[in-house]
Amino acid sequence: MSLQVTDLRVYYRTLAGDVKALDGVTLGIADGEIMGLAGESGCGKSTFGNSLIRIEGRMKHVGGTVTLDGVPLPIDDQREMDHFRFAEVSIIPQYAMSALNPTRKIGKMVAELLATRGVRYRDAREELERRIVLVGLSRDVLDRYPIELSGGMKQRMVMVVSTLLDPSLLIADEITSALDVSSQRAVAQTLVEFRDRGFVKSMIVVTHDVSILYQISNTLAIMYAGKLAEKAPTEVMMSRPRHPYTRLLISSLPEIGVRFEEQRLSGIPGTPPSLLNPPTGCRFRDRCPLAIAKCAEEEPPFVEIEPGHSVACWMAT
């Protein structure tokens, strides 16, 4: 196991009280695994990704542990965590297109960043340039300011920078959402290539777009209202989803060839519950066509029903 997360809880402090954005998530990621993490907005998927690298602002670590390659990550200790960031855990943030310092030449910024890790720019330069070419940029971007690059180019540059120290775990947070279909495909496939070439050992790809994840991820985890609903190998998830939420979600996605006149798809009625005071029992029960009395009383545990396939639903077990 490369990454083991146990009962992770991260809340947001607000005036009205704590928003339980991440409320007890347990999962493991193997070496070489690309795990896709999907769910509706506000389900806690980005909070999960971010809390593995930097708990900031109004985020508050309430409980749970994270172990990377057998070493516990001090996720709530900013200073201790600095030793792991970049080198062991790294992130391609959602805001990648504005993540580069506008007043520094990109190469200079990378050099200064590397220097903080005791890596000499001169030593890393060759590999850096190789990777820049790999993502379809030209070497001279290092002598440019970010403003001279398009949004997509900046994002690819950030992909290279974030993975330069060959981290064990990479978090890619909604990096395809702002892209056109054609670049979406290029970026997503580049992620796979990074893994294949060993730039990163394992990866968590956070997105709301399940179909992208189907293309690139080995395993798929679906979150709902701060909790994991289901996790399984991608093919299994697509062919035999067990959680009603997963099933409804997948069946609501139109594909090329599906047409309104011939096959009317339907969404999931209702909205997710507020995470300020989440309901007891199963959080999906209000929207669930299969809900029974037990769902309101007792929270379904996240249990493995077959190797690698876990579900949190009374009706699935």
Add this chain to the structure above:
Amino acid sequence: MRRYFGRKLLVYGLTFFIAATIDWLIPRFMPGDPVQSLVSRQGFGLSAAGSQALVDYYNRLFGLGRPIWEQYLNFWVSLLHGDLGRSVYLTGRPVTSVIMSAVPYTLALLIPAILLSWWLGNNFGALAARRKWLDNVVLPIGYIFTATPYMWLAIIVAWVFGFILNIFPISGGYSYSMEPSLTLGFLGSLLSHWFMPFISLFLVQFGGWAIGMRNMIIYELDADYSRYLGALGAPSGLVRRYAFRNAVLPQVTGLALQLGVIVSGALVTEIVFSYPGIGKLLLAAIQNEDFFLLQGIFLFVIGGVLIANFLVDIAYVLVDPRTRVGMSGGTA
């Protein structure tokens, strides 16, 4: 970049043109007859013939007898020759030379006060953004200083250091008992007279820059590039250095916007200390109703501010790479 400067120069050229035109227009189109009002104030007790002589004199001076367009054209011709007319109260000395003899004093106050307050203010502000106790000290003091009228701070400085403690001389540019010369004694006198107006100018500006920088830094530390560095575990030193660099840019723009105010502040500060710069000259011009001198000072101040603005623009290009790579970045 050429467009950036082109646009700036256009604005400055237009500004000077408009300002000079206003300068020309005002004595001619203000309500009432300026010449009459001048005469009635200056020629108090004169006979009717004497008043008429004075009226004629002023009409001739302003060139009021000729067609309007010719007056305007003549005004520009003499302006471009550096001829701003003659000072009435200083017995007919050319306004240009009167002003030129005052300019060094004003510049000696302004340049160090502006540069030092900007530089120290920015560094202090950046420091305050990171130390809570400093923040709690710098902020209130800064607000008090920026809210203080320039002349009042000058008065208080003069009162405390000049009257109560009696360390520095209260008025003048150098000791009245001395002749200007290149001796150590005279330079010392210059310096001791210079200090109080300088420090009061410095103090008023300092607070504003410190507060501005503090706010900008906090803003920048929240920016995406700062968050990214944080997520990659960069030490706070590097993050702060980047934030400072980006926060300085609006401070440079701010400097350009503040120049007019600072110069005005210098004028009133000089008046408090009877410091022999443009400000003192200005007061004399107003009290003696020396309108050529007044209008000359006006044009001079505007020209100076425009040149200073342009220097700041050049500085902006030097610190902001984005203007150099040809994209937008600077503000109009």
Add this chain to the structure above:
Amino acid sequence: MLSLDRVSKSYKVGLFGGTDLPAVRDVSFSLQPGEVISLIGESGSGKSTIGKMILRLLSVNRGTISHDGTDISTLRGTALRAYYRTVQGVFQDPFSSFNPIFKADHVFGLIRGVYFGSASAAEWERRVDEALQAVTLDPGQVLGKYPHQLSGGQLQRLLIARALLLDTRYLVADEIISMLDASTRIDVLNLLGDLKARGLGILFITHDLSLGNYISERTVILRRGQIVEMGPTPAVFGKPLHPYTRMLIASVPQLHVKWGRLEAGERAGTGWTPAATEPCRYHGELLASGASASTAALAASGLVEIEDGHFTGCVSPNADGTCGGRPTTAS
């Protein structure tokens, strides 16, 4: 009928409009009541610009947009208000579409002030209830609330209901579901299908091919301001003619078909560029067949009709957008 005839638009950039930046070039198509056209393009394709021009939010530089024969750029005052009575729009961001300081039904109030000044309170309430019912919203749940108290899906439905309050015949739906969650977006999309059944003509602007394929009868594919292919949706998706269309379709992440491996050159993600050497076979065929007057007009805008109602543009256009396969007539 709402029709665009060789519509072009460029933006002026720089001091006193120094540079022209073309956004839309020679776009012609028309929208009938009771049909959904999806206008598909990537960012910078000009798709939203077209929507805004139809809604008179932007002016047209060249060409005309006409509504039942009237050039809409001539409409002023009352005539313009009458136009908005029949042509309406819904935009991408539900949260930005509502003024955050007003309650959500402020958007109804605006319409009431302009169009229903004389309607009684009861009459107005009846109309609102009817419109909300049509978009399956419960009045009690949405009226009197601030926008941030409602979900994105509810807000978009409110906007559609707003359009229904008027005698809307044509609706410009600009990316209206791209910011909604997967579980709710399909229902809003279905709503468009239901409106079509009520006789509305809908221009569905989207970057998402599978959504366009799902809801529309006809599809228009835009690239850099120009139409590269248009026709009946099954034809465009089932038998794409233009290489750009093919590339787009191949890039769509499907749920049960995996992508092929990308060529090294495609990794750059700069999108499709026309092959310089490939001759334009469509114009060749057209010229050989002896162009009729109407097809010639279309050919001038770089489009030819390959089969019934299915048009495609030139494979290798010149820099100015004209056909690269016509050696002589390009001017």
Add this chain to the structure above:
Amino acid sequence: MTATRPADDAQLAVTPDAERAGGQGVPGGLSAPPVRGASEAVGSRREILYFVLRSRKVIVAAAILVVMIVLAVVGPILRPGDPNALVGPLASPPSADYWFGTTTFGQDIFAQFVAGLGASFLVGLAGGGLAAVIGVVIGFVAGYRGGIVDEILSMLTNVVLVIPTLALLLVATAYLAARGLLVEAAFIGLTSWPWAARAIRAQTFSLKSREFVDLARISGVSSWRVIFGEIAPNMSSYLFLTFVLLFGGAILIAASLDFIGLGPTDGTSLGLMMYNAVAWSALQLGLWWWFVPPGIAITAIVGALYVMNVGLDEIFNPRLRES
């Protein structure tokens, strides 16, 4: 209406001036973008009030202003008559009879002080108000119309912006034989609007691209109603802050003008008091009670306005709130 900005995607978006707005030595000015995202749309007035009552800055500043206003209103009742009248002993320090002492001519400084306070508030209100009106109109029109109208108005704004206000006021007022408070305020208002216009233009520009503006337009609503019914209410806090800063700025400019001897020719003002104090050697004679009160009053009023601006800005702009 021509737009100078591609609507489709933000690749070429003309970035609005990102600089902060700054008036007369305004510390920090207005923080740049209070265009709120939907998620942080504070909206409710109750929440604003909650923060106002909890903000020490706002409360202290408001208290200072209230004290000053009360003094300006009640003072003239306590000391009726011409504040410049020669009523008491010459150059007497503060005493029970003359709370703030007297001038070298025997004028009651307290009487002058309260009259000057009133004058300052009047100049601030009228001058700041006029500047706000001009700035708002120019800012809205330039930002909303865009295109050539924007180019011309922005050019005008920039021209007036770089002219040193005081210098312009000097030549303008020097020719006036009789100067009243309102004339002074009018001149100040006419020259101090540019930074406000620029700031409001930038705000309008960014609000204009929000979809609710388009929605109002396709509802058949007129341009003026879009500006004042949709855009302006969204900027109400920003407009208020702008006025607060202009108010303080006008008081400072008026003080400088008075101090140079170009103040109102009738009555008195805080700046005029300082002018007289310096002119009649109060410094050399150590008559501190003559020049200290007017300066303290101006500093207190302007400082309170600035602090209030910051306090309110923190409330309206959640990002600045200290966590």
